[in-house]
Amino acid sequence: MIVTFLSGAIRLSATFLYGSTGEIITEKAGHLNLGIPGVMSVGAAAGCLSVYYLLKAKIYSSLLLILLPFLTTIVAGGLMGLLYSFLTVSLRANQNVTGLALTTLGVGLAGYLMNRVKAEIMIIGKASQFYSTLFSIDSDNWFVQIFLSHGILVYLAIIIAIVAQVILNRTRLGLHLRAVGESPATADAAGINVTGYKYVATIVGSAIAALGGLFTIMDYMGGNWEYILEGFGWLSIALVIFTLWRPALSIFGSIIFGGLYIAAGYINGITFAQIELIKLLPYAMTIVVLIATSILGSKKAQPPASLGLNYFREER
Amino acid sequence: MEYVNAIEMKNITKTFGSVIANNKVNLDIRKGEILSVLGENGCGKTTLMNMLAGIYYPDEGQIFVNGEEVTIRSPKDAFNLKIGMVHQHFKLVDVFTAAQNIALGVKDNGLYSIKKIATEVREMGSRYGFKINPNKLIHEMSVSEKQTVEIIKVLFRGANILILDEPTAVLTPQEIKTLFAVLREMKKDGKSIVIITHKLNEVMEISDRVAVLRKGEHIATVETSETNEKALADMMVGKKLNLNIDRKEPVNPKPRLIIEHMTVKNRDGINAVDDVSFTVNGGEILGIAGISGNGQKELLEGIAGLQKVESGDIIFHNPKKDKPVTFFHKTLRKIKKMAAEGCFHDPEGRKINFDGYKNKEIVRLVNEEKVLFYEDEIIDLRHRTPREIQELGIKLSFVPEDRLNMGLVGNMSIIDNMALRSYRKGKSIFVNKKRPKNLADKIIDELEVVTPSDMTPVRRLSGGNVQKVLVGREISSSPKVLMAAYPVRGLDINSSYLIYNLLNQQKEKNVAVIFVGEDLDVLLALSDRLVVLSGGKVAGVVDARKVTKEEVGLLMLSNAKAEEAEAVKAELKKEGTVVPVEENNSEEVIAEEKEDKE
Numbered sequence: 001m002i003v004t005f006l007s008g009a010i011r012l013s014a015t016f017l018y019g020s021t022g023e024i025i026t027e028k029a030g031h032l033n034l035g036i037p038g039v040m041s042v043g044a045a046a047g048c049l050s051v052y053y054l055l056k057a058k059i060y061s062s063l064l065l066i067l068l069p070f071l072t073t074i075v076a077g078g079l080m081g082l083l084y085s086f087l088t089v090s091l092r093a094n095q096n097v098t099g100l101a102l103t104t105l106g107v108g109l110a111g112y113l114m115n116r117v118k119a120e121i122m123i124i125g126k127a128s129q130f131y132s133t134l135f136s137i138d139s140d141n142w143f144v145q146i147f148l149s150h151g152i153l154v155y156l157a158i159i160i161a162i163v164a165q166v167i168l169n170r171t172r173l174g175l176h177l178r179a180v181g182e183s184p185a186t187a188d189a190a191g192i193n194v195t196g197y198k199y200v201a202t203i204v205g206s207a208i209a210a211l212g213g214l215f216t217i218m219d220y221m222g223g224n225w226e227y228i229l230e231g232f233g234w235l236s237i238a239l240v241i242f243t244l245w246r247p248a249l250s251i252f253g254s255i256i257f258g259g260l261y262i263a264a265g266y267i268n269g270i271t272f273a274q275i276e277l278i279k280l281l282p283y284a285m286t287i288v289v290l291i292a293t294s295i296l297g298s299k300k301a302q303p304p305a306s307l308g309l310n311y312f313r314e315e316r
Numbered sequence: 317m318e319y320v321n322a323i324e325m326k327n328i329t330k331t332f333g334s335v336i337a338n339n340k341v342n343l344d345i346r347k348g349e350i351l352s353v354l355g356e357n358g359c360g361k362t363t364l365m366n367m368l369a370g371i372y373y374p375d376e377g378q379i380f381v382n383g384e385e386v387t388i389r390s391p392k393d394a395f396n397l398k399i400g401m402v403h404q405h406f407k408l409v410d411v412f413t414a415a416q417n418i419a420l421g422v423k424d425n426g427l428y429s430i431k432k433i434a435t436e437v438r439e440m441g442s443r444y445g446f447k448i449n450p451n452k453l454i455h456e457m458s459v460s461e462k463q464t465v466e467i468i469k470v471l472f473r474g475a476n477i478l479i480l481d482e483p484t485a486v487l488t489p490q491e492i493k494t495l496f497a498v499l500r501e502m503k504k505d506g507k508s509i510v511i512i513t514h515k516l517n518e519v520m521e522i523s524d525r526v527a528v529l530r531k532g533e534h535i536a537t538v539e540t541s542e543t544n545e546k547a548l549a550d551m552m553v554g555k556k557l558n559l560n561i562d563r564k565e566p567v568n569p570k571p572r573l574i575i576e577h578m579t580v581k582n583r584d585g586i587n588a589v590d591d592v593s594f595t596v597n598g599g600e601i602l603g604i605a606g607i608s609g610n611g612q613k614e615l616l617e618g619i620a621g622l623q624k625v626e627s628g629d630i631i632f633h634n635p636k637k638d639k640p641v642t643f644f645h646k647t648l649r650k651i652k653k654m655a656a657e658g659c660f661h662d663p664e665g666r667k668i669n670f671d672g673y674k675n676k677e678i679v680r681l682v683n684e685e686k687v688l689f690y691e692d693e694i695i696d697l698r699h700r701t702p703r704e705i706q707e708l709g710i711k712l713s714f715v716p717e718d719r720l721n722m723g724l725v726g727n728m729s730i731i732d733n734m735a736l737r738s739y740r741k742g743k744s745i746f747v748n749k750k751r752p753k754n755l756a757d758k759i760i761d762e763l764e765v766v767t768p769s770d771m772t773p774v775r776r777l778s779g780g781n782v783q784k785v786l787v788g789r790e791i792s793s794s795p796k797v798l799m800a801a802y803p804v805r806g807l808d809i810n811s812s813y814l815i816y817n818l819l820n821q822q823k824e825k826n827v828a829v830i831f832v833g834e835d836l837d838v839l840l841a842l843s844d845r846l847v848v849l850s851g852g853k854v855a856g857v858v859d860a861r862k863v864t865k866e867e868v869g870l871l872m873l874s875n876a877k878a879e880e881a882e883a884v885k886a887e888l889k890k891e892g893t894v895v896p897v898e899e900n901n902s903e904e905v906i907a908e909e910k911e912d913k914e
Contacts, residue, residue, distance in 0.1 A: 172419070172428040179409050179420050186407035189371070190421030190469075191392035297583075299411055299455055313371065 005266050006146045009259035012220060014150075014157040016254035018212030019236025021161045021247045026081075026205035027240060028168060029198045030181035031088055032308045034099025036209050037233025038106020039080045043210020044217040044229060045110035046076030048123050051218075055122045065129050066152070069214060077210020080106060081203035089198045092310040107230050114225045127223030130215075153215040158251055160208060165248040177201055181304035184311035194311060212236065235261075238286040244293065244301045257282045319346045321383070322477055322508045323368065323399070328377035330363055337363040340377070341534040343527055345477060350499060350509045352519040352540075354552055355529035359808075361512045362404070364529070365479045369401035370394040395421070400470030401479040406462050408454045414465045415450035418472050433472075440468055444501045445494070459609075460491040467498070478502065479510040484518055488607055496522050514552075516545040528552055561816050561841045564824065569597035569844075571633055572828035573619070573797055578628035580611075580618040588614035590852040591628070596797070601819060601829040603843025603860055605836065606872055611852035612832045613717060616799050619830075620714045621702045632710055634693035634796065640685035648675060651682065660687050713795035715787055717802050717832075719779075723786040726775030730756045730767065730785055733774055737789060759788035763814065780811035787818055798822050799830040804838070816842055836865050848872055 019036055026033045033039075047069035054068060084102055087093040131151040137144050168174035179187040180197045188194045213229050221228070239257055243249035260282050264275035293301040323345040330338045337360045345351055355361045366372045368379065370391040378385050381397045388394050394401070408417050415434040422433075434450035441448045446464050454462060463483060470478055480499075484492045499509055499522060513519060519526055520540060527537040528551040535551045573596040582588035589611045596602045604612055617623040619630055641651060641660060652670050654660065660668045668687060670678055681687050697705060697712075705712055716722035724733045734752035741748065756770045763784040767777055774782055787803060800819065804812040819842065823829050833839045839846060843860040848871040855871040 170428075175412075175416060175419060175428070176421070179412070182409040182411060183407065186409055186417075187420065189369070189391045189401075189403065189407040191390070191395050192421050193392075299453075302411075305410065 001266060003142045003145045005259070005262070007149055008262050009255050010146065011150055011154060012258035012261060013251075013254035014154040015212045015216045015220060015232050016236050016239050016257045017157040017161055017250055018215060019209045019233060020239040020243065020250045020254065021157070021164050022077075022205040022207070022209030022212070023237055023240045024205075024245055024247050024250070025164060025168075025177075025208065026202050027245065027307055028177050028181045028304055029201035029205075030184060030304055030306045030309065030311070031085070031198060031202055032095050032099065033081075033084055033102075033202060033205065034096060034237065035080065035084055035102025035106060035206075036099075036237055037230040038103040038109075039077050039206045039209050040106075040213030040216070040233045040236075041110035041229045042080055042106045042213070043073040043077040043207075044213030045113045046210075047073040047214040048217060048223075048225065049113060049117065051123050051126055052117055055126060062129055065126055069218070070211075073210045073214040074207040077207040077213075078203045080210070081206025082199075084206065085199045085202040088310060089195055089202070092312060095308050095310065103230065103233065107227070110229075111227065123218075123225075124223035127218045130218040131220075131222065151215075151219045153211065153219055156211070157215070157254075160211075161247040161251050164208075165246065168247070178304070181306060184306055185313075188311070188313055194313075198311075209233075209236065235282055238283055241303075242282070242286045242289050244289070245303060256285075260285075319349075321345065322347045322381070324380040324383075325364070325368070326378045326380070328364065328367060328374045328379070330360075330367060330372060330374050336532050338367075338374075339532045341529070341532075343534060343537070345508050345510060346525075347508055348503060348506050349524040350503055350511065350522055351537075352523035352526045353510060353512045353529065354516075354519055354526050354548060355514065359529045359552075360532040361529055362481055365401060365481065365510065365512055368394065368399050368477075369479060370399075371401075392421075395473050395475070398474055398476040399479070400473060400475030400477070402463065402466040402470060402481060402483065404481040406466055408462060408465060410455040411453065413451050413453055414448060414457075414461075414468075417454060417465055418450070418469045420469075422473060437468055437472070440471060444471075444498050444505075446498060460487055460495075463487070463495070471502075476506070477508045477510070479512070481512045482514075483511060484513065484515065492518070516548055519548065520545060561813070561838075562820060563842065563844075564820070566597065566600040566823070566844050567826070569599050571595050572598040573830075574629075574631040574633070575619070576629045576631065578615070578618060578630065579626040580614040580623055581626055582614055587626075588852050589618060592849075592852070592854050593628075594847050594854060594857055596828045596830055598796070598828045599823060599826040600844040601823050601831050601842055603839040603846040604830060604832040604849060605839050605846055605868055606849035606855075610849045610872075612801065612849060614852075615849070616714065616716070616801050616830070616832065619697065619799065620712060621697065621700050621705050625698050628698070630697040632693075632695045632697050632712075632797070634695065634710060639689055641682055641687045641689055643679075643682060648678065651678065651687070654689075655687075660689050662686055663688065711793055711795040711797070713790035713793060713798045715783075715790050715798070715800040715803050717805070719782050719786050720775060724774045724782065727773050729771045729773055730760065730765075731770050733785065734759075734789055734792075737793060755789070755792055759785060759792070763788050763818075780807045783807055783811065783815065787815060791818060791822055794825070795822070795827055797828045797830070799832075801832040802834060803831070805834070812838075836868055840865060840868070 019040060023033060023036055050069045050072040051065060054065060080102060084098060087098045088095050130153060133149050134152045134155060135148045137148055139145075168178065176187065176192050177197055179190070180192060180194050184194045187197070212232070216229055216232060217223065217225060235257055239250060239253050242257075243253040261279055264270065264278045321344045325341060325343045328338055328341045328343075329336070341360075341364055343364070353361045353365065363372060367374050368388065370388045370393050373389060379388060380386065381399070386393075386397060388397065388399075409420070413430075415430050415437055418437055419428070419430065419433045437448060437450040440446070446468060448461070448464050448468065452461070454465065457465070467478070467480075483495060487495060503509060511518070511523065523540050525537055525539055526543065526548060528535040528548060530552060575595070576593050578589055578592045579587055580589040592611070592615060594602075604615070606612055614623055618625045646654070655668055655670045658667050658669070662668050663686060695708060695710065697710070700708070720726045725736070731749065731752050734755045735747055735749065738751060739747050741751075753770065759765060760767060760770060765777070765781045765784045765788075767781060774785060777785070783803060787800070791798065798819070803815050803819075807815065816838070819829050819831060831839070831843060833842075840860050840863070846858050846860045846863065846868065848855040848858065848868055850872055858868065858871070
């Protein structure tokens with residue numbers, strides 16, 4: 001049972017990992033995108049719809065059925081990010097309000113699109129493309145069961161997180177991005193294109209987060225459209241704080257979150273109320289981390305210094 | 317002799333809304349010179365230089381670099397033209413190391429390697445005489461170290477023209493010396509250096525030429541060797557102003573606030589205020605001198621109840637507090653007798669003599685608490701919040717250093733800011749807006765606050781006007797103790813003197829004034845007594861009328877780090893002079909000049 005539990009935890013962790021990696025990249029540029037749940041929903045809907053239209057056009061190529069939803073999700077997520085950055089970077093709208101509006105918009109829009117076409121049945125049929133295991137090793141070995149029994153999107157999430165970690169901490173690009181989020185005036189004075197970095201970080205971050213939505217619907221839910229993405233989106237944002245803005249830590253953090261989320265199913269004889277209580281644990285843990293870092297007061301465990309603040313060069 | 321101009325600025329105009337920051341300014345910077353740009357606060361020095369650095373874009377005018385007209389739209393453009401600026405507020409990322417900060421925005425084709433950059437930084441340091449540890453985090457650095465990082469950052473990008481905005485404002489005299497030595501090295505290296513400043517002695521010491529700005533206009537550019545401080549001050553200030561501070565002898569000074577063995581820890585758990593004891597008298601101005609960051613802020617905030625006081629006492633003597641007479645303490649006969657001696661008064665302050673009163677009437681008056689006597693109240697302010705202090709009827713006013721964050725709410729109007737002090741008054745659930753409005757209008761009128769209206773958000777006012785609003789509000793409550801931290805920082809001479817006069821008026825009203833300043837000349841001219849802080853400890857309490865600037869300077873450095881003090885002493889022996897601390901600045905020169913004329 002522990003093997004299935006761990007395997008399930010790792011599988012679900014991909015959702016949170018995509019979301020938090022995307023949000024970390026955005027936040028490192030100083031923008032708090034609370035629109036992640038909306039971005040995930042729209043991304044997932046775009047992916048599902050592309051599968052639907054492919055099938056409608058009677059195209060059954062496995063490659064296309066994975067590649068096209070993948071790309072449409074990225075594009076849809078990127079567009080949501082573009083909208084967010086246009087409002088907050090160029091028009092300097094309040095980031096919190098914009099983010100929340102984006103969540104409301106995204107969740108609603110995705111629901112409308114998915115209900116309009118009633119595409120579920122066709123999609124469920126083809127969702128296995130996503131959750132069929134990447135490595136075709138058939139074994140009862142626990143290691144294979146836990147680590148090698150997942151779909152392609154799970155491994156991609158981990159790769160993206162590691163790449164993000166390396167870029168943020170080991171490259172000039174990452175240095176500049178972090179400078180933009182810490183002190184945009186400094187970055188600006190250093191000749192860094194602050195607006196450009198903010199736009200790119202928000203768009204790339206949203207695109208990555210949107211993949212979390214695609215994964216959730218196509219892999220975790222097996223093609224069933226359900227309104228669970230909003231909650232998963234908030235959990236992803238909580239995970240950013242939980243892992244102190246480090247994508248590499250997010251890999252483990254997301255597994256913990258995933259484990260806690262599904263834990264209720266592995267405990268015998270508990271009520272529905274208690275299940276909901278267990279699902280609250282990730283939030284409680286995030287609060288504990290917040291308290292701990294505040295008490296320790298370490299400069300390294302703090303959010304980017306100008307997170308949530310819009311930058312305007314000529315402001316005096 | 318022929319000079320080559322590195323930069324020429326022609327007819328530069330820049331406006332912010334309706335305010336003209338620069339009006340048709342012409343300026344040239346030669347190759348291999350140190351040019352001072354001199355002017356009062358708010359005269360447009362920084363704005364002008366920001367246009368070279370690409371922070372602002374001029375509305376009109378042209379800029380030529382090496383004879384070619386250029387457009388500088390961003391800091392990047394400035395770098396490409398080899399112009400670099402060190403801003404007054406350092407533009408550094410706190411959580412990065414020095415090397416990471418220096419690497420920001422640098423373009424090289426090789427692989428990004430912090431190690432390589434660190435080595436290059438060290439090399440550059442040894443070339444010009446900097447001391448720097450490239451792997452130290454910025455937030456662990458002293459101000460001087462941060463400035464060094466800023467300068468290296470600019471040099472690292474190959475800047476040939478280096479602009480420094482008020483580089484000495486935050487440095488100790490020793491650090492200034494080091495900085496000047498470095499600047500001279502760079503000049504030898506063929507770099508052009510521009511220093512924005514308002515300190516005349518530094519202008520004379522370091523620069524080859526001086527450009528003087530006044531109210532956004534370029535007055536003249538002169539060779540330093542052909543001018544003197546007086547002439548420069550004349551150009552800088554323009555019209556003659558009455559700038560003598562009128563200091564009266566304190567009348568009947570009595571202890572008002574007694575600080576005993578007070579210790580306050582700062583955020584890092586270090587004793588920022590360390591076993592400090594002194595007394596503030598009513599009717600005098602007590603100056604607090606010290607290099608900034610030696611516990612001044614924590615001391616005032618500790619007194620005001622804004623910071624936790626670890627140990628010690630803050631004892632407040634409240635003179636003449638009304639207290640009702642009660643039968644609990646005194647018999648009717650005793651009360652009658654004391655009244656005949658003139659011990660009691662009614663709520664309006666008139667003396668009560670019970671001649672011809674019936675006993676019944678006296679009993680009624682006493683029971684209604686209408687017979688009062690004065691008592692000097694002694695209250696320990698430690699462990700009290702600002703609100704408790706206020707509710708105890710202790711009128712303690714505080715003009716904090718950080719005006720727009722601690723003193724006023726930037727986005728609120730002048731009226732609303734006035735209401736911050738009085739919103740708890742009145743019984744209605746709605747805030748009484750009339751009284752704050754009257755007060756705001758009175759302050760605008762009396763202190764000549766330049767503002768479009770009393771509804772203007774305070775944030776939009778200039779520094780001097782913000783300060784007038786804040787000081788006006790704080791003194792409007794007729795305080796018993798007035799604490800002002802750097803009240804004239806960033807203000808021009810006129811506004812500064814207005815503030816000095818206000819402080820003096822308060823002193824004459826028997827208020828105990830605590831004045832934390834950075835300009836020694838002002839401290840010595842304004843205060844009656846001076847408490848010198850060094851390393852959070854009281855280095856000495858001196859009579860401001862008798863002490864010399866050099867003596868205060870020595871006290872300021874007395875508790876500084878051992879090696880620093882040793883260096884000072886060694887220097888003293890060598891040169892046979894006293895330490896130069898914040899030497900004469902414009903105000904003093906002008907004051908002297910006035911005396912000369914008289």
